[in-house]
Amino acid sequence: MDKLSFVIPCYGSETTIDIVVNEIITTLRQRPEYDYEIVLVNDCSPDQVWTRIRALALADPHITGINLAKNFGQHAALMAGYRHCTGDLIISLDDDGQTPACELFTLVDKMKEGWDVVYASYAHKMHSGFRNFGTFMNERMTESLIGKPKGLRVTSYFIMRRFIADEILRYENAYPYIEGLIFRATRHIANVPVTHHERMVGESGYTFGKLLGLWFNGFTAFSVKPLRVATFCGTASACIGFCYGLYVVIRKLVDTSIEMGWSSIIASIFFLGGLILIMLGMIGEYIGRIYISINNAPQYTIREVISASTDSTETARRETP
Structure with a gap:
């Protein structure tokens, strides 16, 4: 039965x-x-x-x-x-x-x-x-x-x-x-x-x-896919930043009269800083849960x-x- x-x-x-x-x-x-x-x-x-x-x-x-x-x-x-x-x-x-x-x-x-x-x-x-x-x-x-x-x-x-x-x-x-x-x-x-x-x-x-x-x-x-997404986003951001840096340098060499503005720099800092904090928070979430598990909660x-x-x-x- x-x-x-x-x-x-x-x-x-x-x-x-x-x-x-x-x-x-x-x-x-x-x-x-x-x-x-x-x-x-x-x-x-x-x-x-x-x-x-x-x-x-x-x-x-x-x-x-x-x-x-x-x-x-x-x-x-x-x-x-x-x-x-x-x-x-x-x-x-x-x-x-x-x-x-x-x-x-x-x-x-x-x-x-x-x-x-x-x-x-x-x-x-x-x-x-x-x-x-x-x-x-x-x-x-x-x-x-x-x-x-x-x-x-x-x-x-x-x-x-x-x-x-x-x-x-x-x-x-x-x-x-x-x-x-x-x-x-x-x-x-x-x-x-x-x-x-x-x-x-x-x-x-x-x-x-x-x-x-x-x-x-x-x-x-x-x-672990969120961590892989974090790795991908970090790599993509680094590539975008590198390409943008090359673009700025080449543009300045071609036209020396161009003034470099602070607005784009500040925007880049805010974007990358926020992205880094999000990824650190995600990693911290994993580490915190590992810590709680080790403590036998x-x-x-x-x-x-x-x-x-x-x-x-x-x-x-x-x-x-």
């Missing part, structure tokens, strides 16, 4: 997490041959979602609750959930009801064709314009820097095999980026269409700053794990794989 594990990062979902969990359980009753577990990870949500998770976990032995000590981000919360689940197939979905749990067997049945990972794809996404722009930028970034196949749609609703999760968990540093870890492990990935639901309450927790941080996690941890810190099957909790421990 295959066991399905559902890993759900929770943030600001006090009023929706019960609905999502009930939808999963109701859908699973259609296929009683599947065993299952649900792992709910509270990413230090400011509302009372942990209270709801505790109640769900104590009432149902299939549910495990994990409470993180601070907000580490969605991808770190997923890593925490993956380390605590035991299923043969692992399904990740959102806590706000937009990812349709009622269509989970659409993903499961697609996996039977032999795929390693299957992402849900949406014909019409019920996100704001800002989130859709963020998704567009993330798609372009993963294509150009991480090697995502063109045409593949990456979403937060996906299913993967156990061995892919085990490979992902080999990543032991801070700043995890799930898509990068998946593309590093396999290219046998497919899409399956599902319906995207309206958000039940509130707005997305992803601000521009969080999206920018997520993109930085992706390209600094899994690609944790992916997440677990305050408490609760489950009715053990009726016990683990408190305040630092999780470093």
Whole structure:
């Protein structure tokens, strides 16, 4: 019997997490041959979602609750959930009801064709314009820097095999980026269409700053292409500067009456200075993340794990794989 594990990062979902969990359980009753577990990870949500998770976990032995000590981000919360689940197939979905749990067997049945990972794809996404722009930028970034196949749609609703999760968990540093870890492990990935639901309450927790941080996690941890771009830009700027210098000298030799202006010099200094600072900042970002990794910064810190099957909790421990 295959066991399905559902890993759900929770943030600001006090009023929706019960609905999502009930939808999963109701859908699973259609296929009683599947065993299952649900792992709910509270990413230090400011509302009372942990209270709801505790109640769900104590009432149902299939549910495990994990409470993180601070907000580490969605991808770190997923890593925490993956380390605590035991299923043969692992399904990740959102806590706000937009990812349709009622269509989970659409993903499961697609996996039977032999795929390693299957992402849900949406014909019409019920996100704001800002989130859709963020998704567009993330798609372009993963294509150009991480090697995502063109045409593949990456979403937060996906299913993967156990061995892919085990490979992902080999990543032991801070700043995890799930898509990068998946593309590093396999290219046998497919899409399956599902319906995207309206958000039940509130707005997305992803601000521009969080999206920018997520993109930085992706390209600094899994690609050196930005450094190669920096090398190319530096080389191109040096060549342009050398050619311009030759042009100025030759022009002065041909026409000695030409006065050399400061405006072009100042403009060149500002351009080259700004370019240098950008490249130094990029290199510094890489070095800073290397420094943090060397210092063994944790992916997440677990305050408490609760489950009715053990009726016990683990408190305040630092999780470093």
